[in-house]
Amino acid sequence: MSEVVIRAEHLSKRYVLGQREQYRLLRDTITEAAARPFAHLRNFRSGKNGDRTVARQDHETIWALNDVSFEITRGEIVGIVGPNGAGKSTLLKILSRITKPTKGHVEIEGRVGSLLEVGTGFHAELSGRENIYLNAAILGMRKLEVARKFDEIVSFAEIEKFIDTPVKRYSSGMYVRLAFAVAAHLETEILVVDEVLAVGDAQFQKKCLSKLRQVGTDGRTILFVSHNMAAVRGICETGFQLDRGGIVGSGEINDVIDRYLAQVITRSFVEVETPSFVLNNVTIEPLNADVIKTFETIEIRVALTAKRDIGDPGMYVGILTTENTRVAGLDFKDFSSVPPIKAGERFEMGFVIDELPLLGGTYQIEIHVKDMARHKIERVANLFQFEVAETSVYGGRKLDAWFGSVGLKPTPIQKLPAAVSDETAEHRKALVP
Amino acid sequence: MACQSTRSLSSLRIEPATRWTSIDLRELWEYRELLYFLTWRDIKVRYKQTVLGATWAIIQPVFMMVVFSLFFGKLAKVPSDGIPYPVFAFCALLPWQLFAHAVGESSNSLVGNQQLLTKVYFPRLVIPLSAVISGLVDFLVALFVLIGLILWYGIVPGWKIVTLPGFILFAMCAALAVGLWLSALSVKYRDVRYVIAFLVQFWLFATPVAYASSIVPEKWRAVYALNPMAGVVEGFRWALLGKSSALGSMLWVSVIVVLVTLLGGLYYFRRMEHEFADIV
Numbered sequence: 139m140s141e142v143v144i145r146a147e148h149l150s151k152r153y154v155l156g157q158r159e160q161y162r163l164l165r166d167t168i169t170e171a172a173a174r175p176f177a178h179l180r181n182f183r184s185g186k187n188g189d190r191t192v193a194r195q196d197h198e199t200i201w202a203l204n205d206v207s208f209e210i211t212r213g214e215i216v217g218i219v220g221p222n223g224a225g226k227s228t229l230l231k232i233l234s235r236i237t238k239p240t241k242g243h244v245e246i247e248g249r250v251g252s253l254l255e256v257g258t259g260f261h262a263e264l265s266g267r268e269n270i271y272l273n274a275a276i277l278g279m280r281k282l283e284v285a286r287k288f289d290e291i292v293s294f295a296e297i298e299k300f301i302d303t304p305v306k307r308y309s310s311g312m313y314v315r316l317a318f319a320v321a322a323h324l325e326t327e328i329l330v331v332d333e334v335l336a337v338g339d340a341q342f343q344k345k346c347l348s349k350l351r352q353v354g355t356d357g358r359t360i361l362f363v364s365h366n367m368a369a370v371r372g373i374c375e376t377g378f379q380l381d382r383g384g385i386v387g388s389g390e391i392n393d394v395i396d397r398y399l400a401q402v403i404t405r406s407f408v409e410v411e412t413p414s415f416v417l418n419n420v421t422i423e424p425l426n427a428d429v430i431k432t433f434e435t436i437e438i439r440v441a442l443t444a445k446r447d448i449g450d451p452g453m454y455v456g457i458l459t460t461e462n463t464r465v466a467g468l469d470f471k472d473f474s475s476v477p478p479i480k481a482g483e484r485f486e487m488g489f490v491i492d493e494l495p496l497l498g499g500t501y502q503i504e505i506h507v508k509d510m511a512r513h514k515i516e517r518v519a520n521l522f523q524f525e526v527a528e529t530s531v532y533g534g535r536k537l538d539a540w541f542g543s544v545g546l547k548p549t550p551i552q553k554l555p556a557a558v559s560d561e562t563a564e565h566r567k568a569l570v571p
Numbered sequence: 572m573a574c575q576s577t578r579s580l581s582s583l584r585i586e587p588a589t590r591w592t593s594i595d596l597r598e599l600w601e602y603r604e605l606l607y608f609l610t611w612r613d614i615k616v617r618y619k620q621t622v623l624g625a626t627w628a629i630i631q632p633v634f635m636m637v638v639f640s641l642f643f644g645k646l647a648k649v650p651s652d653g654i655p656y657p658v659f660a661f662c663a664l665l666p667w668q669l670f671a672h673a674v675g676e677s678s679n680s681l682v683g684n685q686q687l688l689t690k691v692y693f694p695r696l697v698i699p700l701s702a703v704i705s706g707l708v709d710f711l712v713a714l715f716v717l718i719g720l721i722l723w724y725g726i727v728p729g730w731k732i733v734t735l736p737g738f739i740l741f742a743m744c745a746a747l748a749v750g751l752w753l754s755a756l757s758v759k760y761r762d763v764r765y766v767i768a769f770l771v772q773f774w775l776f777a778t779p780v781a782y783a784s785s786i787v788p789e790k791w792r793a794v795y796a797l798n799p800m801a802g803v804v805e806g807f808r809w810a811l812l813g814k815s816s817a818l819g820s821m822l823w824v825s826v827i828v829v830l831v832t833l834l835g836g837l838y839y840f841r842r843m844e845h846e847f848a849d850i851v
Contacts, residue, residue: 235585236691236692237849239586243585246585255690258687263620264612264615268612271608272611275608276605278691
């Protein structure tokens with residue numbers, strides 16, 4: 139069973155900076171070509187004759203992937219994690235043959251289906267029915283295959299009534315559901331999935347996740363990229379972490395994610411400014427563990443430098459879900475007060491939070507810094523992400539969108555009907571811890 | 572064991588791009604359904620939310636014909652090889668519009684479909700190819716009008732009409748040849764978009780649409796035929812009206828020009844193909 143289906147060796151991809159974002163005008167090429175001999179002349183005259191790389195240097199290159207080697211066996215469900223720009227998408231693009239590697243090679247056994255985006259090639263003017271066929275053809279499905287699965291796709295998307303309506307009249311939710319329904323019915327041996335689950339409502343996300351998992355149990359191989367760590371944990375068994383184009387860790391998915399998150403927390407922080415403060419550092423750290431876990435203690439610490447004299451410093455910290463729903467908020471002033479701070483002085487404010495009541499998933503911290511002496515509240519433009527690792531709460535079952543994001547500590551109670559014999563009641567009672 | 576063999580069939584090796592790659596018609600054939608659906612999409616979407624719909628396919632060439640007949644036929648009295656001028660012009664306008672439309676659409680096709688290029692793999696040739704083919708429906712609609720017009724003028728096409736599909740195919744090959752070059756170039760250089768507009772206008776003057784090739788001096792005809800559309804247009808007149816000035820040798824020059832451009836275009840396209848997703 140441990141047959142290798144994907145073998146990548148020394149895979150590297152170089153991009154010329156600016157090439158991706160900006161197309162060239164013929165004029166640029168011509169003027170460059172025209173300027174080159176003169177550049178030489180100039181160098182020659184100024185006596186720098188070895189400096190031939192001048193013209194080339196304005197096209198800096200970046201290795202989006204650098205010497206990546208790995209093997210994936212049949213039926214493996216692999217999560218790829220890493221910060222933005224780590225090379226995750228580039229890797230998926232190479233595996234799905236959209237772009238070619240600069241060096242190295244990959245051997246793949248089996249058809250590859252790629253879901254790098256939901257609804258690729260959808261045309262707004264066409265109806266749902268027409269788009270199903272078009273999108274399926276683009277993803278590489280045969281017409282007969284689509285015809286066979288058509289009803290299943292439509293009912294999965296829950297759009298039976300609107301199947302002959304142009305998709306431009308669809309709500310965005312319907313659009314995403316339809317698009318994902320087509321993709322979810324792709325039956326390739328290997329499936330490559332990029333951050334496509336970030337769209338759609340929680341309930342539909344859950345449905346998609348279970349569909350993907352079902353695909354995986356059929357012996358198909360899945361490569362899954364997401365910033366939603368709960369989703370990666372929920373779907374994948376193994377994984378690897380990419381950072382700056384290289385693999386920095388691999389193994390069992392929970393280990394990979396835990397290690398990755400531990401790194402993310404200590405990642406160096408770029409300073410942010412508001413009119414009155416400079417935020418030097420924001421840390422969100424677990425106090426007694428390697429990673430942040432439900433019902434464990436965490437510490438949120440904000441280091442600031444005052445840009446002017448602050449008469450009455452204060453701070454608000456909000457905790458938001460990735461959908462920007464506010465889960466909690468704390469105002470520092472309600473718990474403690476800070477003496478006036480002079481311009482240029484550095485100080486810290488923060489909270490230790492016992493028994494963090496957040497379930498596994500990604501959350502964001504929103505920060506407002508204040509000077510109540512001048513009635514100034516300044517919202518920090520950046521949100522700071524942190525990850526709560528999925529742990530054994532609620533009896534250790536997998537927690538998906540149905541469980542929300544707040545962790546509770548319930549005690550079950552029950553009142554049994556009189557008809558139930560005392561014996562059974564005793565028995566049931568014994569089940570309750 | 573049987574399944575082992577099918578597995579090895581679908582095994583794949585992804586490697587850095589080489590300078591020269593084959594055209595790989597087999598893979599193109601495997602993606603024929605995608606070609607069909609993309610063409611179908613272009614046709615289906617073209618006249619959505621228009622009042623006149625597919626009538627536009629007739630209106631455009633008919634109005635061109637009226638204008639040409641008025642200014643070139645009636646006022647400038649351009650000789651038309653003894654054929655009534657409206658038929659003479661209309662017969663040339665149809666293949667010309669097929670060509671001009673196909674060149675425009677296919678040249679812009681890669682840039683217009685960049686969302687597909689960056690998110691899915693398929694042989695990129697499918698895109699300009701479907702753009703060329705999608706113009707065929709408009710052409711066929713207008714062809715009925717042309718045949719009606721010919722009959723109305725009392726001309727009965729002879730056996731030569733069976734060669735017409737050949738000339739239609741030839742016009743499309745010519746358009747594809749140009750479209751392959753321009754679409755691949757436009758991925759890198761967006762200037763191409765602006766070039767196309769006046770390229771097509773110049774090309775119209777270099778093509779015997781409003782006039783007959785017979786006004787070109789005999790010794791210059793071979794040079795004139797370097798424009799493959801000259802061969803196509805004269806071929807159309809020959810096939811439908813039975814008369815054409817100077818087709819013979821011109822056609823061969825045109826065929827060779829198209830073949831060379833088409834093969835060159837295919838190779839250039841294949842060579843650039845692997846970069847499309849990175850730079851589009």
